[in-house]
Amino acid sequence: MSPGTRIIEVRxxxxxQNDLLARALRQRFHDAGVFxxxxxxxxxxxxxxxxxxxxxxxxxxxxxxALVGDLATENDAxxxxxxxxxxxxxxxxxxxxxxxxxxxxxxxxxxxxxFDFLFIENDGNLVxxxxxxxxxxxxxxxxxxTEGEDKPLKYPTIFNSADAAVLTKMDLAAVVEFDRDAAxxxxxxxxxxxxxxxxxxxxxxxxxxxxxxxxxxxxDSAHRNSTIGSGA
Ligand SMILES: Nc1nc2c(ncn2[C@@H]2O[C@H](COP(=O)(O)OP(=O)(O)OP(=O)(O)O)[C@@H](O)[C@H]2O)c(=O)[nH]1
Ligand SMILES: [Mg+2]
Numbered sequence: 001m002s003p004g005t006r007i008i009e010v011r012x013x014x015x016x017q018n019d020l021l022a023r024a025l026r027q028r029f030h031d032a033g034v035f036x037x038x039x040x041x042x043x044x045x046x047x048x049x050x051x052x053x054x055x056x057x058x059x060x061x062x063x064x065x066a067l068v069g070d071l072a073t074e075n076d077a078x079x080x081x082x083x084x085x086x087x088x089x090x091x092x093x094x095x096x097x098x099x100x101x102x103x104x105x106x107x108x109x110x111x112x113x114x115f116d117f118l119f120i121e122n123d124g125n126l127v128x129x130x131x132x133x134x135x136x137x138x139x140x141x142x143x144x145x146t147e148g149e150d151k152p153l154k155y156p157t158i159f160n161s162a163d164a165a166v167l168t169k170m171d172l173a174a175v176v177e178f179d180r181d182a183a184x185x186x187x188x189x190x191x192x193x194x195x196x197x198x199x200x201x202x203x204x205x206x207x208x209x210x211x212x213x214x215x216x217x218x219x220d221s222a223h224r225n226s227t228i229g230s231g232a
Contacts, residue, residue, distance in 0.1 A: 015131060015132075017101075018099050018100050018101070018132055018133060019100075019133055021099075021100035021101055021104060021135075022100040022132075022133035022134055022135040023133075023135070024135075025100055025103060025104060025134070025135030026135035026136075026137075028112060028135075029112065029118070029135055029136075029137070030225055032111075032112035032113045032115075033113060033116070033222070033225075034112045034113070034115045034116065034117065034118050035116065035117050035118070035137050035214070035217070035218040035221055035222075036117075036118045036119075036120065036134075036135065036136040036137050036138075037117065037118070037119050037120070037136060037137065037138050037139075037140060037214065038119070038120040038121075038122060038134050038136040038138075038139045038140070039051065039119065039120070039121045039122060039139075039140045039142060040122045040125075040126075040129045040130070040139060040140070040141050040142070040158055040161075040162065041124060041126070041141060041142035041143065041144075041168075042124055042125070042126045042143075042147060042151070043124030043125070044124060044144070045124070045142045045143060045144040045147065045168055045169075046142060046144050046168040046169055046201055047121045047122075047124070047142055048068065048076045048079050048080060048121060049201035049202070050142070050166070050168060050199060050201045051066060051068075051080060051119055051121055052079055052080050052082060052083055052201075053201045053204075053207065054119065054210075054211070054214075055080060055083035055085040055119070056083045057207065057211055058117060058211065058214070059083065059084070059085060062116040062117055063114060063115050063116045063117075064083075064085045064115065064116065064117045064118075064119065065085055065086040065087070065110065065114075065115045065117070065118050065119070066080050066085060066086075066087045066088075066118070066119040066120070066121065067087075067088050067089075067090055067098075067103060067106050067107075067118070067119070067120045067121070068080060068087065068088075068089055068090065068120075068121040069089075069090045069091075069092055069097075069098040069102070069120075069121060069122050069123045070089070070090075070091060070092070070123055070124070071091065071092050071093060071094070071095070071096065071123060072091055072093070073089075073091070074089045074091075076089065076121065077089035080121075086110065086115075088106045090102050090103075090106050092123055095123075095128075096123055096125045096127070096128035096129075097122060097123050097125060097128035097129040097132050098120065098122050098123060098129065098132065098134060099132050099134075100132065100133065100134055100135060103120065103134050103135065116218070117214065117218065120134055120136060122134075126151065126155040126158050127155065127157070127158065129158065129161075130157040130158040130160075130161040131157075131161075137217070137218075137221055138163040138164065138217055139161060139162045139163050139164075140162060140163070140164050140165070140166050141158055141159055141161075141162035141164075141165050141166070142165075142166045142167075142168050143165060143166070143167055143168065143183070143187075144167075144168045144169040144172075145167060145168070145169050145170060145172050145173045145176055145178035145183075146169060146172060146176050146178075149178070149179050149182040149183040149186055150186060151186075152165075152183075152186040152187045152189070152190045152191075153186050153189070153190065156190045159187060159190045159191050159194070160190060160191055162191075162194070163194075163195070164194060164195040164196070164197060164213065165187050165191075165194055165195070165196045165197070166196075166197045166198075166199060166210070167180070167183060167196065167197070167198045167199070168199055168200070168201065169200060169201075169202070170198050170199060170200040170203070170205050170206060171200040171202050171203040171205065172200075180198075184196055195213065197209060197210050197213060
């Protein structure tokens with residue numbers, strides 16, 4: 001057996017282990033009635049800014065909580081905690097993504113039935129998180145207007161692993177001459193039919209539609225679960 005083959009086997013085992021844990025987590029989330037949204041993007045696309053606003057705006061109506069991954073620092077947890085929602089930081093050290101086991105450990109001490117929504121902000125990275133299922137109901141891939149319209153073409157795997165794309169920092173779109181049609185065309189060419197939302201955490205543009213997307217997807221999921229539960 002060549003050394004190259006051994007590396008592939010180890011990686012497959014790690015992924016299989018993660019998939020099994022993620023499946024168990026997904027079942028726990030469904031049993032507890034919590035709708036789980038994860039966010040992936042390159043560093044600095046605006047995940048924490050958008051999530052802080054999301055937690056704040058959803059709270060009058062819903063019970064929300066968040067986990068946030070970074071290689072180092074508690075900075076993002078400190079920012080998210082300003083929303084008054086329960087928040088935990090996961091530091092991944094040399095790893096550039098979250099894994100289901102990290103989520104499972106971070107959830108210790110929380111009663112999932114206390115939450116309607118759990119958000120998971122992944123490490124800022126457009127490559128590593130794509131292969132790791134975290135048991136989430138939906139995965140959002142964020143792309144800020146300052147990154148260039150070609151990111152879906154350069155990083156197709158992460159766009160393929162996500163359920164919806166969120167174009168962020170829309171308040172800067174004109175300044176950086178963001179070509180929205182080209183960005184949408186590129187997303188569509190990688191993942192036809194993907195839901196695409198436009199937001200600015202700074203100006204609040206698009207936030208209502210963005211929040212409505214979650215409310216609708218959570219309601220759909222609750223309906224599906226009750227139909228399955230009733231055997232209908
Ligand atoms: N103009 C503008 N700036 C934004 C917006 N959202 C985030 N930013 C800025 O973009 C920078 C990065 O934002 P973060 O929210 O920390 O991004 P992130 O994706 O969480 O970053 P990492 O967790 O490090 O990957 C900060 O300086 C934010 O103030 C926005 O909607 N408009
Ligand atoms: Mg962040």
